[in-house]
Amino acid sequence: MSRKIFTRDNVQHFLISNAVPIIFILLSAFAIPVSKFSGQYLVQEMLVRLSRDSFLVLSLLIPIMAGMGLNFGMVLGAMAGEIGLILITDWNIMGIQGMVLAMIISTPLAVILGWMCGSILNRAKGREMVTSFILGFFMNGVYQLVVLYGFGKVVPIRNPQLLLSRGFGIRNVTNLEGIRKCLDNFIPLNIGGVSIPVATFLVIALFCLFVLWFKNTKLGQDMRAVGQDMDVARSAGIEVEKTRVISIVISTVLACYGQIIFLQNIGTMNTYNSHEQAGMFAIAALLVGGASVAKATIPNVFVGVVLFHLMFVVSPMAGKYLIGQAQLGEYFRVFVSYGIIAIALALHAWKRYKDKERARRSLRGNA
């Protein structure tokens, strides 16, 4: 039995399956000592980034379960969340109340956008990722039109600090001082100089429980069936198209909440760009955690966020100490975030090829 575990084939399979996290662990192992950051600083940074990003990354799990790949359309949810945040900033609603109100306001918008995205993706079966990616660009244009021209003209905005000097359109940066860290500091806890955002982690834990519960529901099982084989699922009486749309709607709404949690931690919002980064970085983090286009688990989310952001934190300083330029580290991390998506997609295709080969070999047996 033990001989079977360490066969060349199994080791190769393990390395291929976990190539991205292994690369990141090796890179981090090299960069951490070079960056000269203290352990306490790194732990604090990782806790902050885990609380900030995990919800967004978790929102990607459900579409993967439904076989729709990485939902690049999550930026639509992020846009809905940002519109809610702009409105509560205008009304000057502060604290947890402001955050929850932003969630309530943006939920219908996220549902509509999710439904639209899901319906479009149903017309592009097999090409969901590229379609949702381009859909994100399209909706970004619509968002800019609405926020740049609609806000202040069609949607009344009374706060002059929000508006551009011409009297309509929202400024480049929206100050979220009223809700800054309201969830993170809701239950304050400090252990050994490291502050832990307990309330945010509780919300994330609830979300994880929701995902686990959801997998076992009728709808969750339907999604898994659809994800495995649409034709078989349809034959079994599952409404494939409807199930796929629901998965995208859930993901978009959760991405909307994730973006609100993310921005309450940051405290300022880049009105026209925040959502673009949200999608790209969340997907990159999930892939770094060892997830693939077809399979992602909750541990993948947390491992990915830690590894990806560890690189984010240490690479500028590592670049500075190695070459004398922190800017190079910055370039490196941007290169890494985009590059890792390409590597993960290529590895996924390669893994599928290898898996098929393994399956063929196992069918042939030793003959």
Added chain:
Amino acid sequence: METPDPIGGILLNKRMTVNLGLVILFAIIAILLYNSGKGYNLLLDNQTVTINGVTFEPTGTVFVSVDDGEPVELWVDDRGMATVKGKKHVLKIEVLDEDENMVLYSVEKRFSIDPEKGTLFSIPAIIAGSSEWVIPKER
């Protein structure tokens, strides 16, 4: 003519009622959140002021805090600002002696913000115990 399906009709009605109920519930929650989370900038005025024909003079330097928040130090003829959330608050004024070393006495005032009336508060009027201490918007 097609006869309506009674079971389907009941289900539809039930679903619509639940959906409508949820929408109403969320609307109520949103209104409650709006009222309890609305932020106000209170202007705290330690200047000579005349309200309804009565003139109030500042007593000296004071420390003013709202809801046990960070105290704002106000000298004579000074004005400060405090940001608060929600409508009901407690204002605490500590009047200092001439050397500004010791608190002579303190005054506490429970109040509810009326945005129509204004958010510019006269500290001398509160210390004097006047019932009119919100400086009207017209000023």
